Amino acid sequence: MPQVAFHTLGCKVNHYETEAIWQLFKAAGYDRTEYESQADVYVINTCTVTNTGDKKSRQVIRRAVRKNPDAVICVTG
Numbered sequence: 001m002p003q004v005a006f007h008t009l010g011c012k013v014n015h016y017e018t019e020a021i022w023q024l025f026k027a028a029g030y031d032r033t034e035y036e037s038q039a040d041v042y043v044i045n046t047c048t049v050t051n052t053g054d055k056k057s058r059q060v061i062r063r064a065v066r067k068n069p070d071a072v073i074c075v076t077g
Helices: 012-027 051-067
Strands: 003-008 031-033 041-045 072-076
Touching (some): 003 051, 012 031
Parallel strands (some): 003 031
């Protein structure tokens, strides 16, 4: 089964949205894995209201690219 990993930055709304996105992946036959694990798809749900938020978001994106350069990386928020 394909693997999807999530990382959420930001408020409670972002966490709710991440859970809703997970339900869509689950219905499509994906298994959920930890963000630090190898995955076929990485979903990063972020909020970049501050410079610190921007920096953290870029770090999380780079980690996913290093973990699996062939993965689909989706950034939303």
